[in-house]
Every structure is written in structure tokens, then in C-alpha cells.
Amino acid sequence: xxxxxGISKAFGGLQAVDSVHFTIAKGxxxxxxxxxxxxxxxxxxxxxxxxxxxxxxxxLDGEDxxxxxxxxxxxxxxxxTFQIPHEFSRMTVRENLMIVPPGQAGESLxxxxxxxxxxxxxxxxxxxxxDEVLAFLNLTHVMDELAGxxxxxQKKLLELGRTMMTDAKVVLLDEPGAGVNRTLLNSIRDAIRxxxxxxxxxxxxxxxxxxxxxxxCDPVVVMAQGRVIAQGAMEQVRANTEVQEAYLGGGVSGRGxxxxxxxxxxxxxxxGPGGDNGDPEEWRP
Amino acid sequence: xEWAGLLTYGVFFVTVAGIYAxxxxxxxxxxxxxxxxxxxxxxxxxxxxxxSAILTTAASDHHLGGFGLPFPxxxxxAMVASALxxxxxxxxxxxxxxxxxxIATIGIAExxxxxxxxxxxxxxxxxxxxxxxxxxxxxxxFDTLAGLAGLLPDPLEATVLEVLSGPLGAxVLEVLSGPLxxxxxxxxxxxxxxxMVERARVSPWGRVLRAIxxxxxxxxxxxxxxxxxxxxAFVLGSAIMGMAGALYANFVGFISPEAFLPLYGxxxxxxxxxxxxxxxxxxxxxxxxxIWLLWSATQFLTDALGAEYATQAGALRVLLxxxxxxxxxxxxxxxxxxxxxxKGRH
Numbered sequence: 217x218x219x220x221x222g223i224s225k226a227f228g229g230l231q232a233v234d235s236v237h238f239t240i241a242k243g244x245x246x247x248x249x250x251x252x253x254x255x256x257x258x259x260x261x262x263x264x265x266x267x268x269x270x271x272x273x274x275x276l277d278g279e280d281x282x283x284x285x286x287x288x289x290x291x292x293x294x295x296x297t298f299q300i301p302h303e304f305s306r307m308t309v310r311e312n313l314m315i316v317p318p319g320q321a322g323e324s325l326x327x328x329x330x331x332x333x334x335x336x337x338x339x340x341x342x343x344x345x346x347d348e349v350l351a352f353l354n355l356t357h358v359m360d361e362l363a364g365x366x367x368x369x370q371k372k373l374l375e376l377g378r379t380m381m382t383d384a385k386v387v388l389l390d391e392p393g394a395g396v397n398r399t400l401l402n403s404i405r406d407a408i409r410x411x412x413x414x415x416x417x418x419x420x421x422x423x424x425x426x427x428x429x430x431x432x433c434d435p436v437v438v439m440a441q442g443r444v445i446a447q448g449a450m451e452q453v454r455a456n457t458e459v460q461e462a463y464l465g466g467g468v469s470g471r472g473x474x475x476x477x478x479x480x481x482x483x484x485x486x487x488g489p490g491g492d493n494g495d496p497e498e499w500r501p
Numbered sequence: 502x503e504w505a506g507l508l509t510y511g512v513f514f515v516t517v518a519g520i521y522a523x524x525x526x527x528x529x530x531x532x533x534x535x536x537x538x539x540x541x542x543x544x545x546x547x548x549x550x551x552x553s554a555i556l557t558t559a560a561s562d563h564h565l566g567g568f569g570l571p572f573p574x575x576x577x578x579a580m581v582a583s584a585l586x587x588x589x590x591x592x593x594x595x596x597x598x599x600x601x602x603x604i605a606t607i608g609i610a611e612x613x614x615x616x617x618x619x620x621x622x623x624x625x626x627x628x629x630x631x632x633x634x635x636x637x638x639x640x641x642x643f644d645t646l647a648g649l650a651g652l653l654p655d656p657l658e659a660t661v662l663e664v665l666s667g668p669l670g671a672x673v674l675e676v677l678s679g680p681l682x683x684x685x686x687x688x689x690x691x692x693x694x695x696x697m698v699e700r701a702r703v704s705p706w707g708r709v710l711r712a713i714x715x716x717x718x719x720x721x722x723x724x725x726x727x728x729x730x731x732x733x734a735f736v737l738g739s740a741i742m743g744m745a746g747a748l749y750a751n752f753v754g755f756i757s758p759e760a761f762l763p764l765y766g767x768x769x770x771x772x773x774x775x776x777x778x779x780x781x782x783x784x785x786x787x788x789x790x791x792i793w794l795l796w797s798a799t800q801f802l803t804d805a806l807g808a809e810y811a812t813q814a815g816a817l818r819v820l821l822x823x824x825x826x827x828x829x830x831x832x833x834x835x836x837x838x839x840x841x842x843x844k845g846r847h
Contacts, residue, residue, distance in 0.1 A: 290724025302719030304712045322705035
């Protein structure tokens with residue numbers, strides 16, 4: 217589905233992504249893990265067209281799509297979410313979803329002015345689709361709330377919901393579980409699984425919650441300091457000494473002991489809810 | 502004649518406020534919907550005014566044209582000219598972030614004003630373009646009305662003619678033959694601008710723009726071409742500012758570069774939009790009328806200070822408006838009519 221072929225990206229003197237090769241297989245759920253600062257989110261930004269790589273190519277269904285802008289990639293079926301939710305704060309939750317469907321006639325001004333009937337009709341259909349997604353995500357009760365008023369976990373759901381408003385083929389999820397409580401996390405997990413099985417979405421997700429990764433992902437790709445250091449099934453990756461070292465801060469990395477507490481591989485998240493964002497969960501049922 | 506003066510003043514007041522309302526609606530598309538900071542409103546206003554002036558005045562040796570075309574063509578030309586200028590400027594600046602766009606537009610408005618001042622073949626320079634016809638001014642003269650009265654049955658015709666010839670008729674004619682027509686014309690175009698902008702706001706197009714204002718990367722991730730959408734908003738807003746320019750030129754009858762200084766053309770419009778409530782077209786209208794009322798009221802205040810303080814009084818008015826803007830921003834940043842009604846907090 218997506219082939220990542222020698223992608224590199226440096227910010228000043230920092231080699232954020234360093235000749236990364238791997239493949240996101242069609243119809244699968246690929247996990248992308250690694251300690252903070254490993255270059256995972258940078259890689260996502262490159263794949264989705266938000267950042268140009270310094271070197272290397274991205275192939276989507278065998279075609280070179282390196283450097284294409286995000287909206288073009290979106291129309292080819294490549295959709296991403298953000299680690300920090302990018303909700304539209306001063307718009308309602310429902311409007312946040314209704315933005316997404318591509319090719320809405322009412323996005324053209326002449327149509328909005330002179331073919332209002334058609335625009336209205338189409339918008340009702342888009343609204344219905346949004347209502348379905350809201351029901352699926354258990355957000356119906358807040359649909360007319362401004363998105364800025366949602367809790368951290370609800371915003372994460374909204375991010376996921378936006379991918380459900382598309383006809384995506386590949387979805388890149390950046391920490392869908394960060395800052396989400398266990399119950400909500402389970403429903404996110406189920407949502408991902410259903411979208412994968414029922415709608416055939418291909419997923420690649422960055423996540424620090426090892427339980428979630430273990431339950432959903434095969435294969436798992438591990439990055440550290442910009443490079444892929446291991447890939448394979450979760451069990452294999454767990455047993456890999458280089459991976460353990462990267463997480464535990466040994467060897468050349470010079471990473472402090474602090475890095476190990478949160479990312480202690482294989483033990484999930486001992487602290488319960490809360491992830492990279494450190495956002496305390498305030499899920500309101 | 503006292504009340505005729507008052508009536509004329511009232512008509513004048515609403516006309517100017519209406520023109521400002523058109524400008525404010527244009528800015529609302531750019532800032533209120535999309536979050537673009539355009540501090541060059543006066544530039545687009547001027548392009549519209551000069552375009553309409555050149556298109557509608559009678560032929561003159563002092564500037565390009567005039568072409569003596571009807572007023573509606575003047576307005577259309579003004580909108581097209583402003584839109585074209587916006588396309589060129591937008592092409593260059595749409596990739597800039599909001600604050601850089603603000604700086605660029607300040608410069609552009611000054612460039613436009615200086616070009617109008619110096620390109621004498623085009624604009625007659627500092628001497629300006631005179632004798633711009635008021636819209637439909639010939640249709641409501643005494644003779645036309647008397648002719649129309651001729652269509653009425655006999656006793657009524659005599660009465661109407663008598664009234665028309667009397668002092669009341671003179672007052673009515675004085676207003677009708679110009680100012681009142683201008684008022685109606687301005688209100689009609691204000692309604693048109695309102696319709697264009699409000700329909701755009703509630704459509705999916707406006708939804709994408711508001712989303713761009715909230716989070717640009719989020720919109721890019723939703724597959725929208727952000728640069729194109731921003732350019733469209735910038736061009737539509739500027740075209741509407743051009744419409745306001747045409748209304749102004751044909752209402753005032755004379756324009757010169759001095760009329761397009763940033764204070765009147767840009768600064769007041771910003772105060773109006775922010776006071777009324779950015780993002781909301783009703784707010785833009787309310788803001789235009791309320792602030793124009795306050796601005797006009799300060800004139801009476803400063804008049805009371807007497808002639809020896811005239812210069813200081815002028816500066817004081819600007820100061821008052823500046824202070825008012827600060828007070829609004831602190832006490833009611835969402836404006837008189839907030840965009841999201843009761844939900845406006847988060």
C-alpha cells in the first residue's frame with residue numbers, strides 16, 4: 217500500500233528521520249512505536265505531504281507521491297490524524313465532521329449562490345453521515361457543542377471521526393489513545409478494528425500504549441533516533457535487545473532514566489490513563 | 502427648510518453608514534470568516550472608487566476616459582478591478598501567515614494610494630476626478646415628476662403639481678433629485694452584498710473558511726486546498742470593498758487620493774467589524790451603523806469645543822475611537838453580536 221523508501225529529514229543539525237525503509241501493508245494495521253523523539257510524527261508528516269523529505273521516496277499503490285500536497289494525497293485516499301487534536305474550536309462538533317467529505321458542491325461559490333437547492337440537499341446528506349459517525353463514536357449528545365469545549369479524549373474521538381467521513385484507503389493515526397481513559401480507549405480500539413475489517417481501511421498507528429499496539433497491530437515497526445531498529449510481530453520486537461536498549465536509555469543514545477518510566481516496553485502504561493500529552497482524562501458520559 | 506436640512510442629514514447619515522456596512526461585510530469575509538488580516542482596505546476601496554469614476558464620468562482631458570457608462574456598469578467594473586488587484590496581490594501573499602499578510606497589505610494600500618496620486622494621465626493626480634454623476638440622477642428631476650403627474654386623473658394632477666411647486670415640494674425634490682436616490686441605491690447594493698456574503702457564510706464554502714481560521718493544518722488534513730480557499734476569500738472580500746468604492750464615488754461626486762487615507766478607509770472599518778462582532782454578518786452591519794453614529798456624534802462634541810481647538814478636536818475624535826476599540830476588546834471581545842450566540846465561550 218505505502219512503501220517508504222529511504223526517507224530522510226533533518227531539522228538543522230538534528231537528523232529527525234534517517235533513511236527509513238518499511239512498508240505499510242494493504243488491509244493491515246501497522247504499529248509504529250519508539251521512544252519520544254524517535255521521528256515517528258515527523259515521518260507521518262512526510263507521508264501525508266505536510267513536510268517535504270530531504271531524501272527518499274514515498275510510494276502509494278506503487279506510484280511515487282513524494283512531495284504532493286496534503287489535499288492531493290487526501291484525494292488519493294491517504295488521511296492522517298494529529299497527535300495534538302486539530303479540532304476547529306469555534307465550530308460545532310457536527311460542523312467539524314461535515315467539513316471533511318471531499319467534492320461538496322457548496323464548496324464552490326457559484327454553486328452556493330445560484331444552485332442553493334442542490335447545495336442544501338447535498339449538505340443534508342453530509343449531515344446525516346456526520347450523525348452516523350457521531351453515533352458510532354458516542355458523541356451524539358455533544359454534537360451542537362463547540363468543539364473547543366470538548367474534553368481531551370472527546371477531541372481524540374473527533375479526530376478519528378474525521379477519518380470516518382472520508383473514503384480513505386490508508387489512515388495514519390498519531391497516538392489515538394493518548395490522554396484517553398481505559399473505557400474510551402477500548403471503544404477507540406474497537407472502532408479501528410471495525411473500520412479495518414468492515415470498511416477495509418489500512419491503518420498505521422503511532423502509539424505508546426503497548427497493550428493497544430499488542431492487541432491491534434501486526435507488524436510493529438520500532439524507530440529510535442530517526443532510524444528503524446526493528447520490525448515484526450510484537451513478540452519478536454519485544455525480545456529484541458536493541459529495542460529494549462532504545463527504550464531503557466542504554467548505550468549510545470545517552471537518554472536519561474526518565475525516558476524509561478513511561479515507555480517501559482511491554483508493560484503497557486502503568487500509570488493508567490494519560491499518555492504523551494499528559495492530559496488528565498475528563499470523559500463526560 | 503429646517504426639517505429639510507434634518508432630512509437631508511438623516512439620508513446622508515444612512516447612506517454613508519450603508520457604504521461603510523458594505524466595506525465591513527467585505528472585511529468580514531477576509532477576517533471574520535477566514536482570519537486574514539487585511540490592513541489595506543482603503544486600497545481596494547480606492548481601486549473601486551476610481552474604476553467606477555472613470556467608467557461613469559463624461560469624457561475628460563484630465564484623466565483616462567471618462568466613458569459615460571451607466572452606474573451599474575461602474576459598480577461591476579469596480580468589483581472586477583478590485584478583484585483583479587486582489588488576485589495579483591493574493592498570488593504573492595496567500596502563502597504568508599496572517600501577521601505577515603497584515604504588513605504586506607499596509608504597504609500595498611499605500612502603493613495604490615501613491616500610484617493614484619502620481620499617475621496623472623489615469624486619475625488626474627491630486628486634483629482628483631470631479632463631476633462623477635450620481636446614480637440615476639436625471640430620472641427624478643422636477644420635469645420628470647411633473648410628466649409622471651400628468652398621467653394621473655385631472656384633480657389629482659393639479660394637487661400634485663401644486664405640492665411639487667410649493668416649498669414642501671422643493672424640499673422633497675432637493676432630497677429626491679440626489680441624496681434619496683443614492684440612499685436607495687446604496688441600500689439595494691448593501692442588500693446584494695449581504696446576500697452574497699451571508700449565503701457564502703452558511704454554505705460549505707464558508708464552513709471551510711471558518712475551519713481555516715480555526716486550524717489550517719486540520720483543514721489541510723481534511724483534503725482542502727487551503728491556499729486556493731484563502732485566495733477566493735481574499736478576492737471576494739476585496740471585490741465587495743470595490744463595490745463600496747463605486748457607491749462612494751458616485752455618491753460623493755468627487756474623489757481624490759486624500760479620500761483614501763487609512764483612517765477612514767481602513768481603521769474605522771476595523772473598529773466597526775470588531776465592535777459589531779467578527780464572523781457574523783449581522784454583527785458587521787450593526788457595527789457599521791453604531792460606530793458611524795458614534796463617529797458622527799463626536800463631531801458634534803468637538804464642534805462644541807470651538808474653532809480655536811479645531812485641529813486638536815480632530816485628533817481627539819480619533820483618540821476617542823481608539824479608546825473605544827480598546828474598551829470593546831477588553832470588555833466584549835466577541836463584539837455586540839457574537840458569532841456563536843450563547844455558545845461563544847470555550
